[in-house]
Amino acid sequence: MLSYNLKLALQSFKRAPSLYFLVLLTLSIGVGLLCANLALVSSMAGDPIAEKSDTLFHVSMNTWPGEQPPAEPFHLLRYRDAMQISNSNIAKHSAIFYASGVYARDAQATSLKRFDSNVRATTPGFFALTKAPFAHGSAFAKSSGMEVVIGDELNKKIFAGSNSVGKTLELDGELLTIVGVLKPWFLRPLFYHATEGRAFNLTDDIYVPLETAIDLGWSNHARTSSTVSYKGIEFSRDRNVFYLQAWVQLENSAEQQAFQSYLDGYSQTLQDAGEHPHAIRNELRDVNAWLAQLKIVDQKVLAFTLASVLFLCVCVFNASSLLLSRFHSAKFEVGLRRAIGASNKHLLLQGLTESALLGLIAGVFSLLLSWLFLKLSTEFLPDLANLAVLEPKLLLLGMVLALCTAISSALYPLYRANRYTISAELK
Numbered sequence: 001m002l003s004y005n006l007k008l009a010l011q012s013f014k015r016a017p018s019l020y021f022l023v024l025l026t027l028s029i030g031v032g033l034l035c036a037n038l039a040l041v042s043s044m045a046g047d048p049i050a051e052k053s054d055t056l057f058h059v060s061m062n063t064w065p066g067e068q069p070p071a072e073p074f075h076l077l078r079y080r081d082a083m084q085i086s087n088s089n090i091a092k093h094s095a096i097f098y099a100s101g102v103y104a105r106d107a108q109a110t111s112l113k114r115f116d117s118n119v120r121a122t123t124p125g126f127f128a129l130t131k132a133p134f135a136h137g138s139a140f141a142k143s144s145g146m147e148v149v150i151g152d153e154l155n156k157k158i159f160a161g162s163n164s165v166g167k168t169l170e171l172d173g174e175l176l177t178i179v180g181v182l183k184p185w186f187l188r189p190l191f192y193h194a195t196e197g198r199a200f201n202l203t204d205d206i207y208v209p210l211e212t213a214i215d216l217g218w219s220n221h222a223r224t225s226s227t228v229s230y231k232g233i234e235f236s237r238d239r240n241v242f243y244l245q246a247w248v249q250l251e252n253s254a255e256q257q258a259f260q261s262y263l264d265g266y267s268q269t270l271q272d273a274g275e276h277p278h279a280i281r282n283e284l285r286d287v288n289a290w291l292a293q294l295k296i297v298d299q300k301v302l303a304f305t306l307a308s309v310l311f312l313c314v315c316v317f318n319a320s321s322l323l324l325s326r327f328h329s330a331k332f333e334v335g336l337r338r339a340i341g342a343s344n345k346h347l348l349l350q351g352l353t354e355s356a357l358l359g360l361i362a363g364v365f366s367l368l369l370s371w372l373f374l375k376l377s378t379e380f381l382p383d384l385a386n387l388a389v390l391e392p393k394l395l396l397l398g399m400v401l402a403l404c405t406a407i408s409s410a411l412y413p414l415y416r417a418n419r420y421t422i423s424a425e426l427k
Helices: 002-015 017-045 079-086 125-130 152-159 210-215 253-272 287-293 299-329 331-339 344-380 392-417 422-426
Strands: 056-060 093-106 115-122 134-137 147-150 168-171 174-182 206-209 245-249 283-286
Touching (some): 002 344, 017 344, 056 253, 056 287, 079 093, 079 253, 093 210, 115 152, 152 174, 168 206, 206 210, 299 392
Parallel strands (some): 115 206
Antiparallel strands (some): 056 283, 093 115, 168 174
16 A cells, blocks of 8 residues: 555656645755754754763852952963862863964975964863864873874864874974874864853864963963963963963762862962952852853844744645645545545545655755755854754754654645545535
């Protein structure tokens, strides 16, 4: 019966190709637009490091020495506050870092072409904490030294993707040896630096030891706050300059409580010394709590997704109207089939087979349209490039949505077709 119903469905498509094309186009646009928006929302609201997101904590402190502290515990730290965190033996891993940028080239190359590169000046714990995937080599072992880890994209640009461990990079005139090369690495969102509108940036091109970057005077390319004036980043260690971010990995609640007490005890010491006059407020937020705090998901995207759902409902209604006109024009055929013995159940199964086939075809077209919508969105909004990704689960969801909407749009027309009396249909 299935092959028979499929044969009837194909014959029905041939008899009214224009009508079925309109139904197919209507459903494909509705499902495709919704899937494109769901892809953006999924990337924005996703858990970027699900296997350990509940053990990674962003550290915010209120060690501001001035009279008017930030409204919340500050997400940026001074050098000495950050070192206090780094020197703790409570956390399994800790990462202290800031964002910078340099021009990079192969020191042995004859060409003077340089590549503008994003830099993460960090302590070695960053790589274990974030589970950075290495293709070649390993992380640097200390927070100082003329060593560097580079990302996959920069390795392709400069070394054509080969194993570049041991080679020398010239970074703003300084020579650093490559000790590690990362595999392609995508984090959506970029949880370790989700502030300053960087949540949807790509991972960094270059990773250098924190002390080395400070000694070389590589300026901070993100937010900084200070109560004093200073000439450059190399003079920031003993001053009230807030520019570092800190993450720690705490395996259980006991470690969390111990680390919280450690931070509070440190703040109390500062307060007792008269170095900051404010109430002690230090906060630890895990990955998802931190992203929620920053309101990473754009409300405009959510609103547009809701509008896409409503638009899909309109598409289903329009497809249902088209199919109703199709079944109405074919009521003589329906009456004839019932007159020679076809039951309402047989007609219903044949109609559902036809709509299911239509849904599968619409699913393929909707996925192509989703890809097209995402491409167009990145053309107009380049910042969405790292988010506009159709993951396998969304491809499956698109097929299921197309199938469900096609069947839903056919239910009322099938009900009406089965309500006709045989005598009226054959008259």
